[in-house]
Amino acid sequence: MKTTRLAFAVALACGLCAGKTMLYLGAWPNQVIVIDESTYQVVKRIELKTDVPRNMALTADRRKMIVATLKDTGIETIDLAKGEVVDSFTLGDHNTRVWMMGLAVDPAGKLVYANVTTSKKLIDRWEIGVAKLSVIDLAQHKIVKQADIPASERQAGGFRGGSYRVSPDGKLLYQFGKSIVIYDTATLKKVQTIELEKPSFPGMENLTFAPEVDPNDDADTLTGIFNSEDPEVHRRIVGIATFHLNEQKFDFTPIGPAEQDVSNIRYTPDHKKAYAVAITGLHGDRHCEFWGIDVANSKLAQRQEFACRPRFSFASSSSGDSLFIYAAGFELEVYDAATMKLQRTLNVDADITTQMVTVIPEEGARASR
Numbered sequence: 325m326k327t328t329r330l331a332f333a334v335a336l337a338c339g340l341c342a343g344k345t346m347l348y349l350g351a352w353p354n355q356v357i358v359i360d361e362s363t364y365q366v367v368k369r370i371e372l373k374t375d376v377p378r379n380m381a382l383t384a385d386r387r388k389m390i391v392a393t394l395k396d397t398g399i400e401t402i403d404l405a406k407g408e409v410v411d412s413f414t415l416g417d418h419n420t421r422v423w424m425m426g427l428a429v430d431p432a433g434k435l436v437y438a439n440v441t442t443s444k445k446l447i448d449r450w451e452i453g454v455a456k457l458s459v460i461d462l463a464q465h466k467i468v469k470q471a472d473i474p475a476s477e478r479q480a481g482g483f484r485g486g487s488y489r490v491s492p493d494g495k496l497l498y499q500f501g502k503s504i505v506i507y508d509t510a511t512l513k514k515v516q517t518i519e520l521e522k523p524s525f526p527g528m529e530n531l532t533f534a535p536e537v538d539p540n541d542d543a544d545t546l547t548g549i550f551n552s553e554d555p556e557v558h559r560r561i562v563g564i565a566t567f568h569l570n571e572q573k574f575d576f577t578p579i580g581p582a583e584q585d586v587s588n589i590r591y592t593p594d595h596k597k598a599y600a601v602a603i604t605g606l607h608g609d610r611h612c613e614f615w616g617i618d619v620a621n622s623k624l625a626q627r628q629e630f631a632c633r634p635r636f637s638f639a640s641s642s643s644g645d646s647l648f649i650y651a652a653g654f655e656l657e658v659y660d661a662a663t664m665k666l667q668r669t670l671n672v673d674a675d676i677t678t679q680m681v682t683v684i685p686e687e688g689a690r691a692s693r
Contacts, residue, residue: 343685344360344361344362344685345361345362345641345642345682345683345684345685346358346359346360346361346367346404346682346683347359347360347361347680347681347682347683348380348389348680348681348682348683349650349651349656349672349676349678349680349681350376350377350378350379350380350391350676350677350678351377351672351674351675351676351677351678352376352674352675352676352677353376353674354371354372354373354374354375354376354377354393355369355370355371355372355377355674356369356370356372356377356380356389356391356402357369357370357672357674357676358370358407359656359670359672361641361642361682364656364658364668364670366670366672366673368407369674370402370407370408370409371409372391372393372398372400372409372412373398373400373409373412374393374395374396374398374399374400374412374413374414375393375394375395375396375398376393376394376395376677377391377392377393377677377678378392378393378394378677378678379391379392379427379678379679380392380427380678380679380681381427381428381429381436381681382429382537382681382683383429383433384429384431384432384433384492384543385433386404386683386684386686387403387404387405387433388401388402388403388404388410388433389401389402389404389681390402390427390429390433390436390462392424392427392438395414396414396415396416396417396422397414397415397416397421397422397423397424398412398413398414398415399412399413399414399415399436399460399462400412401462404683411462413465415440415460415466415467416442418445419444419445420442420443420444420445421442421443421445421450422440422441422442422443423440423441423442423443424438424439424440424458425438425439425440425441425455425487426438426439426487426488426499427488428488428489428490428497429490430490430494430509431490431492431493431494431543432494433462434461434462434463435459435460435461435462436459436460436462437457437458437459437460437488437490437497437509438458438460438488439455439456439457439458439473439487439488439499440455440456440457440458440467440470441453441454441455441456442456454472454473455473456470456471456472456473457470457471457472457473457497457499457507457512458470459509459512469512470512471507471512471513487499487500487501488500489535489546489569490509491544491569491570492543492544492569492570493570494509495508495509495510496508496509496515496569497509497512498569500535500546502520503517503518503519503520504517504518504520504567505517505518506518506572516572518572535547535548535565535567535588536548536588536589536679538588538589538590538591539642539682539683539684540590540591540592540593540595540642540644541591543569544568544569544570545566545567545568545569546566546567546569547564547565547566547567547589547591548564548565548567548588548589549562549563549564549565549586549587549588549589549600550562550563550564550565550576551582551586559581560581560582561578561579561580561581561582562578562579562580562581562582562583562586563576563577563578563579563580563622564576564577564579564589564598564617564619565577577619577622578622579617579622579623579624580623580624583602583603583604585602585603585604586600586601586602586603586615587600587601587602587603587638588600588638588639589617590638590639590640590644590647591619591644592643592644593642593643593644595619596618596619596620597616597617597618597619597625597644598616598617598619599614599615599616599617599640599644599647599661600614600615600617600638601613601614601615601632601638601649602615602627603632610632610634611629612629612630612631612632613627613628613629613630614626614627614628614630614647614659614664615627616628616661616664626664628663628664628665630649630659630664630666632649633649633652633653635651635652636649636650636651636652637649637650637651637679637680639679639680639682640661641661641682642682642684644661645660645661645662646658646659646660646661646667647659647660647661647664648680650676650680651676651677651678652675652676652677653675653676654671654672654673654674654675654676655669655670655671655672656669656670656672656676657669657670658670
């Protein structure tokens, strides 16, 4: 019996590196849940050492996950093949509180860039510092470089990240907010600002762009929903914006009139279709629906209402066949992308606290590009 259990455990662990797409979710109190996308079964729970996960980022080689935790601002490194934490440390302690916003990992997987605010405990009060652009060395377990951020540019926010991104060559750091600020990673000096409130793009003003990492995008590309208005009659429109990091160039695909709130965008592997969630109303009058977008023809091809939660996140499967609604809470709801109808509900038996990170095997990632 012991031999059988051991063989089963080894087989389960090997499943994490057997060429399958895995879904990773941080959860209360201190774990990262691993879900096999082909079966929607929880195959592993990775125990963290410092605290509750609040943000996660995949390294460029897809071999490690960097996890930021809440208490004392912990940073942990998970080896995905081993399915375990291989390094961990904290930036704060009982006399020093550190708030870290945003999370971007350099292409070598050695440095983390973030917006960091530090407070020191004095004899009679806490001394609150100002936000600084910071570089954290994962090997040295400390902040190795900082630069002041002008008040007008202290816009990087969200424990869930998405506000910082490092260029594929590691030379530039992008900060996304009311404008796009580009820094030299060697000096942390600003090299360029791309204005979004008064952009140089024809027929647009008050542009907003909130990118997230799509597993079907390449390392040079960030895709997100944009909202804008024309400068003449101020008609609000919504669409898909693609930002190319190396060229510092935008591509825009307008879709139609803007809604109150639209989620992140998720493409199918061939980039012919995309999906998002649109939200209107508040509280008891809240209305949520899936959007299916025909990218080639720049039009909204499908929409379907679904029962939405007070708070939730949206993602899709690596194949584009399924849509996910998850957090806050214990459940991952799986919808069929073709019909936009609920297929199944997976109870992960833990309160989800982070965004979903999809890890596609390298051969699958190459094929999707």
